[in-house]
Amino acid sequence: MTDLGDFSASSEDDDSDPPEPSASETNATESESLDSETSPSEVNVGDFETGTSTGSSDEDRFDAMATDPVGTDRGIGTLSAVEGLRIGEQEDETCLRAYVTADNREDVRVGKYLLVPYPDGEKLFARICALEYMQEYRVDDATEIHAKRAMRRDDIEETDYKLMADLEPVAVLYRDGDGPDTELKRRMTDRVPKPKAVVREASDKSEIKTGLKMPEDGVFLGHLSVGGEKVKTAASPPTIDYRLKDDYGDGDPLVFRHTLVAGGTGSGKTHGAKNVLRQFLSEERRYDMDDGAERRAAVVQFDPQDEYAQMHDDNPDVTNEDERKWAAEGVAHGGHDDTVAFVPKVRGGSYAADHHRAEQVEFTIPFSMVKRRPWLVAGASLNDNQYNALRYLLDRFFDQHGDAGTYEQFVDFVDDPALREELDESGRVHEATYDAVKRRAISSAFYDVFDQDARPITDQIKSFVKPGQLSVVPTYHLNDSRATEVVVLALASLLVDEKLSNDPTHDRIKETPLVVGMDEAHNFLTDAESVQARKVIGKFTEAAKQGRKERLGLFLITQDPQDIAEPVFKQINTTVVLNLGDEDAIKSVNIPASLESKVPYMEKGQMVVYSPDNSEPVEIIGLSKCLTKHGRD
Secondary structure, X not given: OOOOOOOOOOOOOOOOOOOOOOHHHHHHHHHHHHHHHOOOOOOOOEEOOOOEEOOOOHHHOOOOOOOOOOOOOOOOEXXXXXXXXXXXXXXXXXXXXXXXXXXXXXXXXXXXXXEEEOOOOXXXXXXXXXXXXXXXXXXXXXXXXXXXHHHOOOOOOHHHEEEEEEEEEEEEEEEOOOOOOOOEEEEOOOOOOOOOOEEEEOOOHHHHHHHOOOOOOOEEEEEEEEOOEEOOOOOOOOOOEEEEOOOOOOOOOHHHHOEEEEOOOOOOHHHHHHHHHHHHOOOOOOEEOOOOOEEOOEEEEEEOOOOHHHHHOOOOOOOHHHHHHHHHOOOOOOOOOOEEEEEXXXXXXXXXXXXXXXXXXXXXXXXXXXXXXHHHHOOOOOOHHHHHHHHHHHHHHHHHHHHHOOHHHHHXXXXXXXXXXXXXXXXXXXXXXXXXXXXXXOOHHHHHHEOOOOOEHHHOHHHHOOOOOEEEEEOOOOOOHHHXXXXXXXXXXXXXXXHHOOOOOOHHHHOOOEEEEEEOXXXXXXXXXXXXXXXXXXXXXXXXXXXXXXXEEEEEEEOOHHHEOHHHHXXXXXXXXXXXXXXXXXXXXXXXXHHHOOHHHOOOOEEEEEOOOOOOOEEEEOOOOOOOOOOOO
């Protein structure tokens, strides 16, 4: 078989088709044909000053001219008006395309940020939303000859094609006044740039931050990235830090407008959450209160996997160089000494903690907390009629026993046949309803949780909620899911009730900025039809709505964001999304489609941040090392 790469002369009997020439070869062949077929009398090439023909001597041919322009390229390409240049109010009305020169094509990526100048000095800040190769010449490259030729080469003829980049306008950058030192600002894209305007990659930190509406200061989350690679600038450090607003200059700090961290197993969810919580506990971070004082926030973190008490300790893998870098960027790091593990005492369970050095304080849930929160013992299946009966029984019980009444006493109370008969005959509680309440209110889980041999949490509020302190509530040692639910919801509702109350029992909670962190939040804030679920969701929805005013922030962590009740989800201002493999989970976080498609492919530590009151939706990379101890090894 003839080697298609050998174009030596063939025999006269060879009937095979000649190979199809490339665009450049076609042009060369046509030029040679013109030279051979045109006589000197038809084309006079020679001395035009004398008008004499000098024939076709090599000395009379024109010198070859370089086609590359003189100078240095100033960008990656230029705007093209071949298909029009258009800026519209709607996304589908906008058409911005840039031609990318051959030398820059390997460095161009979807998502990269670009700048296009206007003649008066303003700049269009845009991102690449699509890349497309188009043929430069009218040649069919889908042929056997072209395929064989390409298969035997290590590269392609870039000049045979053109690379076009579709640009998504983000903002117009301008200076508020004359001179380079005036403030750089942004506004909506309201003007179209000129054709052939030079397009360059955004590489100035202030231009990128202004273009994306990113604040200069605040709670550090990570570094801006595109496609998993950090965006680099000429500044020192070259990376661009992403932060959440944490002052009162442009409204309330975003910590009190609530945060959701969503990510699958192995995505770096807990690692990232620890790094964020460490920033809330920074010595310098303080918040204004209604009494005029500035106070540090108290953080209460519910911990189902017993990982957050490790924040007391330093990360042994951190080097001096790491600490210097973090200090230069104003990132709080190192173990937080003021970390206390408040351990719920349960019957038949013990807490062993050899993986952290945080102080451990035992507590119990007193049954008196149920007086204001009947739903704690309602269970998931009581209907409204049964719930009202439960409330009546609890009111009557506490009237007889006072706040010192215990769960065991309540069990004896409802186990009285005379009371059942009395309430049925009086029409107050039907006997069937009474029996349903009794079955659900008497549970081994309640025996295990209420009134154990430890100091009640209501007597330890001043040590439980303290400015600058991280109070971790581990529940890993609770083997019963219902017991875990009682502990978490009892403490969380206590904090919320005191924050929202106009006449609080515990002034410490009311007067302290508070962040309530809840890992595996989908287990406690799920939407359901039961009375208990409706009461819980209603309480936390109201807490989320009033959070800004009361200095209460919810910090929810989950791998199943689709299970978070919608009324609570709607109050979340900042959504941090790490790798999620479930399609329903990805859809539920409500991030822009351009970022949504990246979520399943993100590596550990990569995340998308959607915080409309803070910045444009962006992709960032968290720190590769945890700022505190992390992991059991």
